Amino acid sequence: MKVTKRREAMLQAVLGGMTDVATLCEHFGMSEATVRRDLRALASDNRILRTYGGAAAVGSHEREPSLEERRISSPEQKQAIAQAASEFVEDGDTVFLDGGTTTAELARLLAGRTSVHVVTNNLLVVSPLVSSGVQVTVIGGDVRSSSMSTLGPLAQIALSRVSVDKAFLGADGVVAELGLCEASSDQSYLKECVMRQAAQVFVLVTADKLGRASQQHWTPLERDWTLITDDAAQREQLEPFNAQERVRVRAVSVAGSLQIQQR
Structure with missing residues (x-):
């Protein structure tokens, strides 16, 4: 296969989620040196991002799903992730709930x-929590209709005045070596502000968001943190996270979580 065609095929493989060197070697039947050379070439052309042990797709401004699309996407997986996250919340904790439908599912479990x-910027969680007697502090700012969350300078200032025991964050995608990707700089920077004020950080994402660089704004994860995802995550998706000393990974069983909720 000519070099140009081979690298184009490799690009399509990376875009399809095949992101680690070992998997690419096996798929194409090539040496590690050849795969790494091709990945470097694709990265130099800004077609992919090089990562430790592999590559990630360059963010391509994917269309953001609407709030309703988010609500109906992967409900069982989000319930399982939220169930696992709720087990980390202890009596007396002050916790931050990020915008998004997975954290909204966590809020449902914290009701009462x-x-x-x-503490939250997620307007979806305010009413059910307050009506159940939970103390809620809402971070003000500009409302983003696609997630019903507050962002911007006012939210950033408010966060600088509080601290939390645990922060539960969502994301459009998460890449082990790069961090969380979001559709806007306001979203990515607010998550950075949250992490500065949190003793512990948890990232709650469904398996389809692992290794996904669907947007072009990033929040670095330069501290210890916990990834909670669902058991649809493939070995090659989890390996880059397991290779990071600062990351604790938990892939939860969707079937097991649903059984718990049905009892």
């Missing part, structure tokens, strides 16, 4: 836990 204080 009056010993927990919730």
Whole structure:
């Protein structure tokens, strides 16, 4: 196969989620040196991002799903992830709930836990939590209709005045070596502000978001953090996270979580 065609095929493989060197070697039947050379060439052309042990697709401004599309996407997986996340919340904790439908699912599980204080920019969670007696502090700012969350300078200032025991963050995508990707700089920077104020950080994402660089604004993850995802995650998706000393990975069983909720 000519070099140009081979590299084009490799690009399509990376875009399709085949992101680590070992998998690419096996798929194409090529040596590690050849695969790494091709990945470097694709990266120099800004067609992919090089990562430790592999590559990631360059963010391509994918269309953001609407709030309703987010609500109906992967509901069972989000419930399982939220169930696992709720087990980390202890009585007396002050927790931050990020914008998004997975964190909204976590809020549903925290309803009625009056010993927990919730700080949030997620307007979807305010009513159910407050009506159940949970203390809620809402971070002000500009409302983003696609997620019903608040962002911008006012939200950033408010966050600088509080601290939390645990922060539960969502994302459009997460790449082990790069961090969280988002559709806007306001979203990515607000997550950075949250992490500065949190003793512990948890990232809640469904398996389809692992290794996904669908947007072009990034929040670096330069501290210890916990990834909670679902058991649809493939070995090659989880390997880059397991290779990071700062990351604790938990892939939860969707079937097991649903059984717990049905009891």
